[in-house]
Amino acid sequence: MKKSFLLGLGLAMTAAASQAAAQTLTGAGASFPYPLYSKMFAEYREDTGVSVNYQSVGSGAGQKQILERTVDFAGSDNPMSDEAMKGAPGKLLHIPTAIGAVVPAYNVPGVTQPLKFTGRVLADIYLGKIRTWNDKAITALNPGVSIPPLPVTVARRSDGSGTTYVFSDYLSKVSTEWKTRVGVGNSLQWPTGTGAKGNDGVAGVVKSTPGAIGYVELVYAKQNKLPFGSVQNRSGKFVVADNAPAAAAAQGVVMPGDTRVSITNSANAGAYPIASFTYVIFYQEQKYGNRTEAQARALKNLLTWMTTTGQRYNEALDYARLPANVTSKVRSILNSVTYGGKKL
Known part of the structure; x- marks a missing residue:
């Protein structure tokens, strides 16, 4: 018993x-x-x-x-x-x-109107080639906007990051120099920048540093009340990140059986170019x-x-x-x- x-x-x-x-x-x-x-x-x-x-x-x-x-x-x-x-x-x-969408969030005092960026300009900022906010490459995209001669502080991830992968995947598609010098990955040999852990860490650097720019997932920019720029897509349209433009990046994509696919730099006319599953x-x-x-x-x-x-x-x-x-x-x-x- x-x-x-x-x-x-x-x-x-x-x-x-x-x-x-x-x-x-x-x-x-x-x-x-x-x-x-x-x-x-x-x-x-x-x-x-x-x-x-x-x-x-x-x-x-x-x-x-x-x-x-x-x-x-x-x-x-x-x-x-x-x-x-x-x-x-x-x-x-x-x-x-x-x-989701990865956005270029920035902290440029006195600039109230959303800035426009091309992939080439973003690549040159992260390559350390554009060092001040009033660089002609930026001002040419933003006529009529008074941009101060403030030094650019680049914020990027210090940890192994999928957001870094998405951002670098996009930059490698739009900049031959980025592709050959830096490439694509979760962790990179960065040419310049201040590292921070997590999307929240990068957002924190941008928020506390006048002149900073950082790539973060859209919700982190919104939660921290950070301005973020529109990015020119393959169709030549400057697109502000939102749900519909992010979803448009996946439209018509041939989805492999294992679902492993990149949707950055979509050719779709209304797509936001730095989007990812x-x-x-x-x-x-x-x-x-x-x-x-x-x-x-x-x-x-x-x-x-x-x-x-x-x-x-x-x-x-x-x-x-x-x-x-x-x-x-x-x-x-x-x-x-x-x-x-x-x-x-």
Whole structure:
């Protein structure tokens, strides 16, 4: 009888542990979608009782943690490359959760009208070639605007950043010099600038430094009440970042089955040129380590909700919703998730 009692107690404790595991999920990575994820995860907990602990540590750190299997999922603004995924102990999957815009936010006292930028000018600022705000390359784009001869302070990320990847991906498409001298990546050998951690860190540098310019996700500029410029797209139109122009960057994009794609410098007439999907990265086979099936199912349920019902929160926080052709790919990817070789 004692043995039966202990066996029953052990089974009950195992069931309770499995249920507890399913009630908490962990993620880490991109700061780009952090305002959206904070809202989503708060609402999801309210609806389901499942807590999601997401650490905004940068896309590079998130990718490292998913490779090490210390989190349930990683957040990243750039998809991992084939080379980066070679070190993974299992097959990694990517699903987009939103479309966001990276904006050139600035602090130029006395300038009240939004400034215009081209990709070439932004590249030359970050190459250290444009050093004052009244440089002729800037004033020529902004006739009639009185721009002071203030030194330019370049603010950029110090951590491994998907926002950096998106920004440098765009600059590499519009500036041959940037492409050959600096290139594309989460972490770069910067020619100039003051480093800060996270989108919030860069926004903080811009806000506190007269003459500063920094690239941040749109919501960080708005939350910090920072002016940000319009950027000329491939059609020659100067576009101010917003949900519709960011969404336009994804229109007509041929979406690969694994959803890993760049939408910067879109040819669409109304598109904002520095736009990107932001991704969640996770393992296709969920049975590893001490993970339970309940935990694996909880992750799949969360990701399904984020890309369906959870999309209702995107636009109010200045992220565009996923287009229909993307959500169909997402469904296929989530339907491929397995636990012990069996589909969840």
